[in-house]
Structure formats: structure tokens, C-alpha cells
Amino acid sequence: METLEPILAEHPLFSGMEQRQLQILVGCARNVRFESTDVIFREGEKANEFYLIRAGKVALQLFADRRGPLTILTLEEGDVLGWSWLSPPYHWKFTARALETTRAISLDGKCIREKAETDHDLGYELLKRFVQVIEERVRATSLKLLNVYER
Numbered sequence: 001m002e003t004l005e006p007i008l009a010e011h012p013l014f015s016g017m018e019q020r021q022l023q024i025l026v027g028c029a030r031n032v033r034f035e036s037t038d039v040i041f042r043e044g045e046k047a048n049e050f051y052l053i054r055a056g057k058v059a060l061q062l063f064a065d066r067r068g069p070l071t072i073l074t075l076e077e078g079d080v081l082g083w084s085w086l087s088p089p090y091h092w093k094f095t096a097r098a099l100e101t102t103r104a105i106s107l108d109g110k111c112i113r114e115k116a117e118t119d120h121d122l123g124y125e126l127l128k129r130f131v132q133v134i135e136e137r138v139r140a141t142s143l144k145l146l147n148v149y150e151r
Contacts, residue, residue, distance in 0.1 A: 004029045004105060011052050011105075013080050013129055021122050028111035034058075034098035040081070047084035047092045048110045053077055056102025061095045069095065073140055080133045085109025086126075 005026045008014045014022060032051070034040055040058065041047065057076045061069040072094065075081055081104070084092050090109070116123030 004031070007054075007105060008052075012078060013052065013133065017125065017129075021119075021125060024115050024119065024122060025107060025112065028108040028115070029105050030108075032104050032106045034102045034104070036098055036100050038098045038102075040096040040098060040102075041092045043092050043095045045092050047082065047090045049106050049108055050080060050082035050085055051104040051106050053079045053081055054103045054105065056104075057099040058102055059097045059099050061097060063095065069097075073137070073144065074099065080130075082109075083130050083134055085113070086130060 003026050005019075005022055008022055008025055008029065009017070009019075014025070034056070040051070043063065053075055055077055057074055058079075058081055059071040060073045060075065060081075061071050064070050081096055082092070084090060086109070112126065116126060
């Protein structure tokens with residue numbers, strides 16, 4: 001039976017991670033598929049997973065009272081979707097909507113948090129990796145804001 005381990009090992013988020021740690025993550029992973037316009041998660045809902053996008057595009061959106069949903073960033077193949085599962089109270093800060101058919105690996109954040117509580121090396125490794133994702137996302141959002149306000 002084929003597992004998701006090789007796919008996780010090849011993803012930039014987990015590249016170079018110890019095999020033992022990858023095997024733990026595989027136990028919390030599954031394949032998912034979203035159709036165009038499907039809402040993957042909504043701002044304010046419980047955040048207990050994150051996604052590795054394998055194919056497709058996803059819009060990260062905020063809702064503005066006067067303008068409706070505003071797309072902040074568009075994520076695609078190779079991107080990580082979601083980090084709110086890492087930080088209490090574990091609620092989404094944005095809405096994510098598939099812009100086209102999207103295939104992803106869903107990782108159960110609650111499962112991973114429980115594993116990281118008993119394996120602090122795993123928790124620290126994940127935290128270091130997610131800080132890089134967060135840093136890249138803040139930078140991309142800043143650049144987009146500069147483009148909006150320079151017009």
C-alpha cells in the first residue's frame with residue numbers, strides 16, 4: 001500500500017525532515033479535493049488542519065463590509081494553506097476559496113499538536129518551518145499592499 005510519505009518528503013515545507021518525523025505526519029494526513037468556488041474554510045471557524053496544495057489555485061480572502069470578499073493572496077501548487085491550527089484559540093483569520101479544481105494534502109492540526117506535545121523535537125521542527133511560511137506570506141501581502149497604495 002502506497003503512503004503519502006514520499007509526497008510529504010518532496011514538499012518544500014518538509015524537505016530534509018527526519019524520516020521518523022515524516023512518518024508521524026503521514027499518520028495525520030489525507031488527500032482532499034475541492035471544486036471551483038468551494039469554500040475550504042471560513043474566517044472565524046475552528047482551525048484544525050492545514051493543506052499542502054498539489055494542484056489548483058486558492059484565494060485567501062477577507063470580508064469587507066462595503067466591498068464584500070477581498071482576495072489578499074492567491075496560492076497554488078507547492079504552497080501551504082493555513083497556520084491558524086498552530087496558535088490558540090485555533091480559529092481561521094481568513095476565508096479560503098478554491099478558484100479552480102484543487103487537489104491537496106490535508107494535515108490534521110489537532111493530531112499534529114497532540115503528537116508535538118509528546119515529541120517536542122517534532123514540535124520545534126514544525127514551528128521553525130512554519131515561521132518561514134508566515135514570514136514569506138507577510139512579505140507577499142506587504143508587496144501586494146504596496147502595489148494597491150502606489151496606484
